[in-house]
Amino acid sequence: MERPLRQDAANRRAQLLVAAREVFRDEGIDAPLDRIAIRAGVGRATLYRNFPGRTEIALAVLIDEIEQLVDTFADCSGPDAFFDFLTQLQALLIRNSALGDVVRAAPSPELLAPLRAAMVRAATLPLHCSQSAGTVRNDLTATDVRILLSMLVAGLHNATPEERNLLADRARQLTFDAVRPRP
Incomplete structure (x- = not known):
């Protein structure tokens, strides 16, 4: 059973989703995933910990x-x-x-x-x-x-x-x- 995310982790995940939506809208689905992390203001490790691909x-x-x-x-x-x-x-x-x-x-x-x-x-x-x-x-x-x-x-x-x-x-x-x- 998965544990619920801590509040700070949940906030980072939400930021990543907003950033992903914006990056995919602006640059297309093939945009480098690093751009999502940058736009969300988090590191690459945080992006890949939340979304492996x-x-x-x-x-x-x-x-x-x-x-x-x-x-x-x-x-x-x-x-x-x-x-x-x-x-x-x-x-x-x-x-x-x-x-x-x-x-x-x-x-x-x-x-x-x-x-x-x-x-x-x-x-x-x-x-x-x-x-x-x-x-x-x-x-x-x-x-x-x-x-x-x-x-x-x-x-x-x-x-x-x-x-x-x-x-x-x-x-x-x-x-x-x-x-x-x-x-």
Whole structure:
């Protein structure tokens, strides 16, 4: 069982995540990892103690962003909560497509378990809200978000920006249709 981080260690990890998000946004996913440590104001050893490589830090950035969706939908109300969640999840993954590419190339499925768990946590409440309102089929589970996510972003790889927007809209329409209850 992992022990919780000391407060100072947790603060350094949070600084590293902010810095990683900024460096990846400004310089791309292939930016030297040392730049993350410099931007966070920590040493290389601290970076590598927290994140042994590019995959782990990309994964941590994605998990952090998905955890923010948990907060966004904490007070979900309305019949379209799950549709709004899927729209925001798709936008997050489009915005972070390079991070997603690194994560998809992860050397082991176990490395992705925390990401999958974060997606289930984020999907659970908006799914229940929409199911309670009758706008989403009752047989859908929060673990199905992994399949839905694949549907939302599968055709976007190597698309031009114009194509990406059209494909994303169409993928969202088809996915939304798939989760609605059948008469």
